[in-house]
Amino acid sequence: MNQIEALERLINQFTKLPAVGKKTAQRYAYFLLTMNEADVQEFATSILEAKQKVHYCKICANFTDKEICDICAKPNKDKIICVVKEPKDVLAMEKVKDFSGSFHVLHGVINPLENKGPNDINLRSLLSRVKDEQIAEVIVATNPDVEGEATAIYIANLLKPLGVKVTRLAQGVSMGSELEYTDAVTLSRAINSRREM
Amino acid sequence: MNQIEALERLINQFTKLPAVGKKTAQRYAYFLLTMNEADVQEFATSILEAKQKVHYCKICANFTDKEICDICAKPNKDKIICVVKEPKDVLAMEKVKDFSGSFHVLHGVINPLENKGPNDINLRSLLSRVKDEQIAEVIVATNPDVEGEATAIYIANLLKPLGVKVTRLAQGVSMGSELEYTDAVTLSRAINSRREM
Numbered sequence: 001m002n003q004i005e006a007l008e009r010l011i012n013q014f015t016k017l018p019a020v021g022k023k024t025a026q027r028y029a030y031f032l033l034t035m036n037e038a039d040v041q042e043f044a045t046s047i048l049e050a051k052q053k054v055h056y057c058k059i060c061a062n063f064t065d066k067e068i069c070d071i072c073a074k075p076n077k078d079k080i081i082c083v084v085k086e087p088k089d090v091l092a093m094e095k096v097k098d099f100s101g102s103f104h105v106l107h108g109v110i111n112p113l114e115n116k117g118p119n120d121i122n123l124r125s126l127l128s129r130v131k132d133e134q135i136a137e138v139i140v141a142t143n144p145d146v147e148g149e150a151t152a153i154y155i156a157n158l159l160k161p162l163g164v165k166v167t168r169l170a171q172g173v174s175m176g177s178e179l180e181y182t183d184a185v186t187l188s189r190a191i192n193s194r195r196e197m
Numbered sequence: 198m199n200q201i202e203a204l205e206r207l208i209n210q211f212t213k214l215p216a217v218g219k220k221t222a223q224r225y226a227y228f229l230l231t232m233n234e235a236d237v238q239e240f241a242t243s244i245l246e247a248k249q250k251v252h253y254c255k256i257c258a259n260f261t262d263k264e265i266c267d268i269c270a271k272p273n274k275d276k277i278i279c280v281v282k283e284p285k286d287v288l289a290m291e292k293v294k295d296f297s298g299s300f301h302v303l304h305g306v307i308n309p310l311e312n313k314g315p316n317d318i319n320l321r322s323l324l325s326r327v328k329d330e331q332i333a334e335v336i337v338a339t340n341p342d343v344e345g346e347a348t349a350i351y352i353a354n355l356l357k358p359l360g361v362k363v364t365r366l367a368q369g370v371s372m373g374s375e376l377e378y379t380d381a382v383t384l385s386r387a388i389n390s391r392r393e394m
Contacts, residue, residue, distance in 0.1 A: 004251055004260060004261060004262045005250075005262065006243070006246050006247045006249075006250040006251055006262055007247055007251050007260060007262075009243045009246070009247065010243045010244060010246075010247035012243075013239065013240045013243045013244075016232075016236075016240070017225050017228060017229075018224055018225070018228050019224075026285065026288070027215055027216075027285070028214050028215070029247065030260075030283075030284060030285050031214055031215050032214075032244060032247065032248065033247065033248060033251055033260060033284075035213070035248075037248065039213075040244060040245065040248040041245070042210065043210045043213070043244060044241040044242075044244045044245045045241075046203070046206045046207045046209075046210045047207060047210075047229060047237060047240060047241045047244070048237065048238070048241045049203045049206070049207075050203045050204055050206065050207040050226065050229065050230065051229065051230060051232075051234065051237040052203075053201075053202075053203040054201055054203055054204050054230055063201060063204060063227075063230060064201060065201045065202065065203055065204075086227075087227055087230075088223065088224070088227050091223070
């Protein structure tokens with residue numbers, strides 16, 4: 001095809017986004033070219049502004065545009081910290097009405113295959129937070145996969161000597177799912193954690 | 198949730214892209230924030246540069262960074278113009294080895310429901326091109342949907358008085374498809390255009 005350099009560069013940039021392949025990137029780039037000048041300017045500006053203004057909260061390492069994020073700024077009445085892998089996990093947990101504690105974002109999990117050890121994730125400050133904020137319970141809400149489980153176990157071993165209660169999200173069948181299509185590991189955990197009615 | 202204005206603005210910008218909902222936009226925005234400063238700068242710059250450098254070819258209205266695009270700059274030996282709805286259709290047609298003519302991009306189709314008449318698409322210059330370039334055949338390759346068909350008929354009526362041959366892409370069953378799942382209109386067109394073996 002006839003190469004238009006600036007267009008190819010833009011397409012390449014879009015392929016960097018998660019789950020965006022060449023075809024989708026092309027679609028985005030072509031669409032941007034049909035937008036008017038002012039809108040494209042606004043698009044580019046909002047990218048730069050977000051990167052410039054948004055940084056990690058000094059306490060929980062979630063995204064914020066202040067020094068301390070809104071959640072950490074509120075008093076943590078229940079003295080509970082929910083530990084998550086990524087900022088987007090905070091979004092998910094925030095929707096849960098039964099939880100009103102604060103968060104701690106690891107920005108990754110322990111993953112030997114990717115050479116990621118405990119020192120490569122935001123763990124150290126969790127220890128001092130538990131002490132300083134007199135935390136009663138730490139809920140480890142890393143994903144229920146191999147790396148998430150390993151990280152959870154590591155965190156539990158690390159925190160237990162401090163006398164804090166460490167819990168993990170319950171595992172079982174999810175709402176609206178069908179037993180027929182549920183994997184054996186999930187079913188076995190659901191059986192083992194069955195509760196009386 | 199705790200609103201971070203700059204982040205919300207960025208998410209809103211991403212939702213403008215085709216087929217990008219709130220959730221995907223969020224994913225893109227969060228990903229951008231994890232990229233390093235220089236990469237984000239490059240991303241924003243490539244958006245602005247593409248918009249600034251890429252414009253419509255003076256002849257065929259396809260995207261180009263020159264005054265006249267590479268395809269129009271080549272001699273059109275076969276004297277054939279392929280008329281398409283959008284620049285991305287040119288990408289698709291360019292892959293066809295049996296075609297080596299030039300293109301004409303309408304940037305839309307006639308669509309009364311959206312108040313789009315013949316004057317709202319890039320049609321007028323097609324007439325002068327057919328005359329000036331002594332075109333022998335115009336292939337109308339608008340999409341095989343209601344608006345595309347209507348536009349094709351309009352173009353055919355417009356061009357025939359000039360004595361140029363106007364053709365339409367053949368319609369029929371597509372390669373690798375299954376008859377069982379092919380719609381009746383397509384099958385009926387495939388039957389009517391059947392060819393001897």
